Amino acid sequence: MTNRQLFLQHVATTSDFPIGLEIERAEGIYMYDPNGRPYLDLVSGVSVSNLGHGHPRVRQAVKDQVDKYMHLMVYGEFIETPQVKLAKLLADNLPESLNSVYFVNSGSEANEGALKVAKRYTDRTEIIAFNNAYHGSTHGALSVLGDEEMKNAYRPLLPDIRFLEFGNVADLEQISDKTACVILEPIQSEGGMIIPSKEFIQTLRARCTEKGALLIFDEVQMGFGRTGKLFAFEHFDVVPDILCLAKAMGGGMPIGAFISDKKILDSFKNKPMLGHITTFGGHPVCCAAAKASLEVLLEENIVADVQRKGELFVTLLKDHPLVKGFRQLGLFIAVEVETQEIMIEIMKEGFELGVVMDPFLFYPGAYRIAPPLNITDEEIHHASELLIQAMDNVMKRT
């Protein structure tokens, strides 16, 4: 049973737990129930907005675009202004080779598009992925999920997929001239915040180039400043062939993208000319929100302070007897505890006290702290006090 299943089962059988907690409004780092009780959001909807709830500039951008237009959508006839502006802003903040943006609706769809275009561009079929990887829930994205048992209910999935061990440099030899692409998160999120060595990522880059396989980085969860760099690949001094984005991209609105060099995306135009058609992908209101969200991140230089804030959490929590260690980069923190049961107890206790964290899909025995990046030091201190109180309460009971 996965962490999340276990957690939900646990919650469902605990009558005093506020399952199905109704949230009436949310602002900044807080969510409020109908009685006005605040819940401190240390998860940002699993990195759905890096600016917290309802950032005024994102909200205003949505309202302004709603007043201008909400759809045009005639294939090839109209180009929507918010898409053009957002694509330009993204490309301006990415390396030269990531110059063409294909908008979609979600992280799963960004990965689908990337896998498809890699097959078209290379004319190969083999896809390489990694153990404990999560890339989404559509059939293609599910096919590269790095857990055999979880996939059983959905087989048959895509053929010709090979799984390697994340972080194992020797395994990379298996990338061959039959490989269309390699897909991974440069830092694994649901695997439990696993940071590989620079050598691993750089060897991977070199091997893909040598064999003509495309390197796809899924930064759906780690992108847009989460790890203390605008994009996580910057930690490793490499550039992927395709970059997949979603979640925080939209500042709370549903949008995703796969971004590549024009010559790679142009292979969708080859015959048969069925590329990746999507009705709502790059919706103008979502593009307007995404543009405002990225502008705030850049103009307010928010990313520059993210590593320090992550370290502040670690400093404040490290002496608690239940804490066995951390894996932290920026504001993505796995807090290690002794067992999965203790992790669940801490999360339940946190809910009671009004602080919300999250488990990892594939890593028992750690809870996740991934708050909005504009969290203040005062809020970090308050959140840590609540977490310490939650852990104290669990310790007293066990």
Ligand code: PMP
């Ligand atoms: N990739 C990663 C790394 C993710 O964390 C997620 C979502 N948890 C996805 C892909 C899928 O994104 P979505 O839910 O928007 O389809």
